[in-house]
Amino acid sequence: MSDGRQTMDYPLLNVFWTTMWIFLWVLWLMLLFRVIGDIFRDDSLSGWAKAGWCVFVIVLPFLGVFVYLMARGRGMGRREMKRVEQAEEEFREYVRGTAGTSHAEELSRLVELKNHGDITAEEYERAKAKVLAA
Structure with a gap:
């Protein structure tokens, strides 16, 4: 008797x-x-070399990948490390460029502006209060 359930074998x-x-x-x-x-x-790699490797890897994928790994595998790691180091350096440059200056640098810049007569004493005091409040 079957109760309507199927079993997976x-x-x-x-x-x-x-x-x-x-x-x-x-x-x-x-x-x-x-x-x-x-x-x-x-x-x-030149454009022709890239095209040749791509055709080789796409037409004969197993053979193409294994030959590529034997011929250029060691350089893959070096190129990856170089890309990572370059990306990290670019990130650090970005952070250095966009990071705010310290309060001491801001205050010294304000003193220079006041001493050169670019801002008045009143403007200096307001800007100094803003820097110290931040």
Whole structure:
């Protein structure tokens, strides 16, 4: 007698193999995109070399990626480190450029403006109060 329920017959070992193949497929896609990204970001390659590597990686993906990793794999890490260092330096420059000056620097700038006669004593006192209040 059937009560209308269906049972799934998918053994645990099959679940393991399916999970492993999905994991390897995702890993392969990540590696493929990493290689393609490195090809386009590498400034030392000419346009023709980039086109050749792309065709090789797209037409024969497994062979293309493995040959690329053997031929240029060591440089991938160096180029990535160089990009990270450059981005970090640009970020630090941005922070230095946009960070506010200290209160002492502001007050010294105000004193110079007052001494040169660019602002009056009253304007100096108001600006000084603003700086000290901040």
